[in-house]
Amino acid sequence: MAMVRLKDVARHAGVSITTVSHVVNRTRSVAPATRERVQRAIAELGYRPDSVARTLKSNRSRTIGMIVTTAHNPFFSALIRGVEDHCFASGYSLVLCNADDADAKQTAYLQTLLERRIDGLIVMTSRNGDSFVEALSRQSLPTVLMDAAPTRRPDLAVVNDDSRLGARLAIEHLLERGLGDIALLTGPASHPRSQERLAGALATLHEAGIAPPATRLVTTNLMADGGHAAMRRLLDEPCPPQAVFAFNDLVAIGALRAAHEAGLRVPEALSIIGYDDIEVARYTCPALTTVHQPIYELGATAIAQLIDRLEHDRPFTPLQSLPPRLVTRESVIAPR
Amino acid sequence: MAMVRLKDVARHAGVSITTVSHVVNRTRSVAPATRERVQRAIAELGYRPDSVARTLKSNRSRTIGMIVTTAHNPFFSALIRGVEDHCFASGYSLVLCNADDADAKQTAYLQTLLERRIDGLIVMTSRNGDSFVEALSRQSLPTVLMDAAPTRRPDLAVVNDDSRLGARLAIEHLLERGLGDIALLTGPASHPRSQERLAGALATLHEAGIAPPATRLVTTNLMADGGHAAMRRLLDEPCPPQAVFAFNDLVAIGALRAAHEAGLRVPEALSIIGYDDIEVARYTCPALTTVHQPIYELGATAIAQLIDRLEHDRPFTPLQSLPPRLVTRESVIAPR
DNA sequence: GACACTGGCGCAAACGTTTGCGCCTTGCGC
DNA sequence: GCGCAAGGCGCAAACGTTTGCGCCAGTGTC
Numbered sequence: 001m002a003m004v005r006l007k008d009v010a011r012h013a014g015v016s017i018t019t020v021s022h023v024v025n026r027t028r029s030v031a032p033a034t035r036e037r038v039q040r041a042i043a044e045l046g047y048r049p050d051s052v053a054r055t056l057k058s059n060r061s062r063t064i065g066m067i068v069t070t071a072h073n074p075f076f077s078a079l080i081r082g083v084e085d086h087c088f089a090s091g092y093s094l095v096l097c098n099a100d101d102a103d104a105k106q107t108a109y110l111q112t113l114l115e116r117r118i119d120g121l122i123v124m125t126s127r128n129g130d131s132f133v134e135a136l137s138r139q140s141l142p143t144v145l146m147d148a149a150p151t152r153r154p155d156l157a158v159v160n161d162d163s164r165l166g167a168r169l170a171i172e173h174l175l176e177r178g179l180g181d182i183a184l185l186t187g188p189a190s191h192p193r194s195q196e197r198l199a200g201a202l203a204t205l206h207e208a209g210i211a212p213p214a215t216r217l218v219t220t221n222l223m224a225d226g227g228h229a230a231m232r233r234l235l236d237e238p239c240p241p242q243a244v245f246a247f248n249d250l251v252a253i254g255a256l257r258a259a260h261e262a263g264l265r266v267p268e269a270l271s272i273i274g275y276d277d278i279e280v281a282r283y284t285c286p287a288l289t290t291v292h293q294p295i296y297e298l299g300a301t302a303i304a305q306l307i308d309r310l311e312h313d314r315p316f317t318p319l320q321s322l323p324p325r326l327v328t329r330e331s332v333i334a335p336r
Numbered sequence: 337m338a339m340v341r342l343k344d345v346a347r348h349a350g351v352s353i354t355t356v357s358h359v360v361n362r363t364r365s366v367a368p369a370t371r372e373r374v375q376r377a378i379a380e381l382g383y384r385p386d387s388v389a390r391t392l393k394s395n396r397s398r399t400i401g402m403i404v405t406t407a408h409n410p411f412f413s414a415l416i417r418g419v420e421d422h423c424f425a426s427g428y429s430l431v432l433c434n435a436d437d438a439d440a441k442q443t444a445y446l447q448t449l450l451e452r453r454i455d456g457l458i459v460m461t462s463r464n465g466d467s468f469v470e471a472l473s474r475q476s477l478p479t480v481l482m483d484a485a486p487t488r489r490p491d492l493a494v495v496n497d498d499s500r501l502g503a504r505l506a507i508e509h510l511l512e513r514g515l516g517d518i519a520l521l522t523g524p525a526s527h528p529r530s531q532e533r534l535a536g537a538l539a540t541l542h543e544a545g546i547a548p549p550a551t552r553l554v555t556t557n558l559m560a561d562g563g564h565a566a567m568r569r570l571l572d573e574p575c576p577p578q579a580v581f582a583f584n585d586l587v588a589i590g591a592l593r594a595a596h597e598a599g600l601r602v603p604e605a606l607s608i609i610g611y612d613d614i615e616v617a618r619y620t621c622p623a624l625t626t627v628h629q630p631i632y633e634l635g636a637t638a639i640a641q642l643i644d645r646l647e648h649d650r651p652f653t654p655l656q657s658l659p660p661r662l663v664t665r666e667s668v669i670a671p672r
Numbered sequence: 673g674a675c676a677c678t679g680g681c682g683c684a685a686a687c688g689t690t691t692g693c694g695c696c697t698t699g700c701g702c
Numbered sequence: 703g704c705g706c707a708a709g710g711c712g713c714a715a716a717c718g719t720t721t722g723c724g725c726c727a728g729t730g731t732c
Contacts, residue, residue, distance in 0.1 A: 018711070
């Protein structure tokens with residue numbers, strides 16, 4: 001079925017292509033009678049404007065690219081969801097790219113996206129490689145970085161959760177419950193959020209006069225298997241910790257499982273607190289006490305800002321940090 | 337930074353636009369000396385072809401659309417991942433659309449995608465609305481349906497897991513363990529996979545001479561909260577079942593949680609089996625016995641077939657059913 | 673030495689839009 | 703009755719490619 005074009009509509013309505021275009025785009029006034037004739041022709045023929053030709057001519061694609069490191073984390077589904085909803089509502093399309101944190105792949109994706117003339121970009125990777133950052137900075141492409149350090153560039157914005165605060169909430173909660181011997185299940189050193197959480201946790205402990213020994217800091221891959229392995233290492237030690245702060249829920253779930261396998265009751269023998277509040281966190285046994293990130297809102301904020309910039313060229317807010325909050329469930333021991 | 341165009345390269349290399357284009361696309365022979373000159377010019381200027389203009393002219397966008405109902409199910413992350421990886425490897429881009437199973441939204445997305453001249457489409461929705469199916473059938477757009485009934489249309493292929501077999505595996509496993517009183521936690525009647533699983537389960541039970549009463553069939557929304565609610569209803573009955581077959585893992589996890597809350601030990605007092613084998617299934621306590629779907633492969637198969645069709649116009653295989661397999665963990669009681 | 677062929681390349685017309693420029697026709701003021 | 707503004711519309715040139723057609727030079731054939 002051949003597509004209907006502007007010229008078909010024009011012929012059918014007995015006007016010029018120009019007029020049809022102006023009717024479609026409301027871009028100059030057209031006599032009511034003509035307009036109606038054109039609109040009828042559009043409806044009868046089922047005309048839909050070709051967005052490829054539009055893009056070529058007008059240099060706007062109404063497409064935004066999103067590069068993520070997929071990490072197998074349900075966290076991302078919710079995030080993408082937040083982005084995608086808003087895109088749709090504003091008539092934008094989303095091109096999704098899983099970059100695996102591989103610098104070469106990120107850069108390749110960026111190239112592809114540029115070739116497709118995306119209007120804006122959202123990047124959420126745990127590590128931004130050099131060649132990627134460099135390639136990005138050569139463009140003047142409105143970009144929102146998630147999980148990154150703030151910058152001064154006017155075409156770059158950052159949207160984050162306030163991980164330092166989140167970590168503080170977690171640690172304070174444990175301390176309030178009388179739990180002073182806390183192990184930290186961190187992420188890789190290249191992961192900005194992990195570093196923030198680590199800094200926040202350490203600062204809070206420090207204020208309480210606690211300086212955890214090196215054995216209480218275990219690096220994980222931020223996935224369930226990593227949490228599991230880390231917890232086992234901790235439990236092998238002569239004197240296991242009273243509590244564990246896992247830097248995300250997947251890690252906490254792995255830790256939970258390791259404790260279960262070791263026959264340790266949570267929270268009686270060991271308290272565990274997570275971070276993210278992914279969907280399943282409330283369904284684990286025991287249900288996971290965790291720091292809630294406004295995941296969907298994080299995505300929505302990023303895209304809202306981007307589209308706002310594109311549509312009304314409003315300047316970027318350089319940094320937006322959304323506050324996390326504590327969700328108390330069952331995996332931390334009740335106060336005595 | 338203005339983009340480099342074909343004409344810039346042409347000027348720089350002292351040849352015509354035509355020649356540069358042919359060098360880029362390897363589409364007709366060019367004298368070695370000239371070719372090298374052109375290639376050098378391309379490298380020096382950093383030329384990258386504009387895929388929008390290409391699409392306009394050649395009517396191929398190297399873009400494929402994917403419409404999913406996001407259902408908050410980690411299942412989808414893995415699936416999308418499978419699709420996306422293969423897309424990237426073949427130089428295609430993926431436009432992602434969350435349609436929420438809303439017919440109007442699905443149709444709207446389809447329109448948008450058509451306007452963008454996608455080359456192919458992958459649809460995974462639990463229910464394909466009428467207006468959507470009709471709009472789709474008016475196009476001759478190569479499309480792979482996942483989770484749908486096979487069709488005879490040459491531009492439509494279906495990729496599935498063999499849910500009937502999967503259900504059989506689950507039920508047989510329970511029967512082997514001496515569990516005859518089984519409740520089924522199904523999905524909505526509009527969900528093709530659920531119907532297949534239901535049919536498979538019922539058939540297997542029937543062969544064993546068992547016909548479950550209506551109270552043993554509970555419909556859920558295929559999410560954790562639904563599984564939780566369904567399980568509670570079941571436990572409220574005077575005589576709860578010995579075993580539960582949940583039609584996906586999220587439902588199983590909800591059920592697990594409900595059993596836990598009711599103080600019922602799994603699997604000693606109640607056996608639970610799931611479906612999908614999502615990442616977290618192995619980390620629940622007890623770890624979930626479930627039917628493993630080759631999720632990533634499902635996605636990979638769909639996209640591989642689609643791209644194969646687009647690139648080498650190989651005809652579609654109308655139906656591919658990938659075999660699931662049983663994964664035995666801890667949530668079903670051991671044989672006596 | 674005329675001829676046909678071939679390899680190497682360029683011209684220019686598409687693809688489906690958007691948009692600056694400018695041409696009519698009216699209507700109004702004087 | 704003339705001038706002028708304004709409203710209503712169309713022409714044609716872009717946007718950056720791909721590609722059919724055809725030109726030119728060089729080579730081999732009889």
